[in-house]
Amino acid sequence: MTPTENQMERCIDSCLACYRRCVQTAMGYCLEEGEMHVQPTHFRLMMGCAELCRTAAHMMLVRVENHKFVCGACAVICEDCARSCEGLDGMADCARMCKECAEQCDQMAA
Template sequence: MHQMSSDMRSCIEECLRCYGACLGMAMNHCLEAGGKHTEPAHFRIMMACAEICRTSAHFMLLGSPHHKHMCRECAEICEECAKSCEALGDMQECVEACRRCAESCRRMAA
């Protein structure tokens, strides 16, 4: 088994936290709130963010060298999701999870 750095462990945790926050808020908060919260562009970025976070964590857990590409893309999508959620308001949990994950993934991609 490969030795996992503390940075990678921390990034996996941030990715999984963001996955949970985006999926949870999309399925509970956004679907319940309706209106702008369920507009296709916003809902799609939330689903994309949840999925890339889950996938990035998975690649790091696999010890795949491709995790750097995944993390680079994850950081980009997390930033986009944070902007979308911030613009709607009342989604601070998601905004913060996305920003923390983006920062962690940028470090992993470097």
Template sequence: MEATAPRDVAMDDCIANCTDCHARCVETLRHCLERGGQHASPDHLTLMATCADICRTSADAMLRGADVHVYTCRACAEICRRCAESCERIADDATMRRCAEACRRCAESCARMAA
């Protein structure tokens, strides 16, 4: 059986950022539903759920060693950027700020992986 080549540090960081962003978005979805109002707008909730999904997909692609991760990471970077912007519009809320920060970190690391 052939040994798998080790991943580089940047990819490991990106996997961690994607995993963290996925969890943060899923946790924040509940917060948004509980708060209601602008937190629970359909566009915002849909974007957060999509962000969580693409983060999980990108992390899984990298963990599998799939060379198509550049495509999932490119999509992830854009969706995370948009999700961060959406969360930042509700910036008077610490939970939303933490979600936006996780999305920004993920967007930056995925953009590097997609380059």
């Protein structure tokens, strides 16, 4: 099944919102909180999630035919990032955005 234009637009918006939230949270909140918020595995995951979200949005915006493969990877990384964020105080909004993006990207990858 080919995604509709509206589904793709929602996914692009979700990817860009997740990119923004991950970068802002990592660079603002996590760096200031320190301790587990800057633990390398968590922090690297947030940065990877942000970059993959940005890349997925770009692939859809420029209409790369096989964007579904990038969207599939993005869904997996967003789920991982959401789980990592859920385990830390003050990260509920970031976790929520990652879950929403994962759902949208999963639909694009189908």
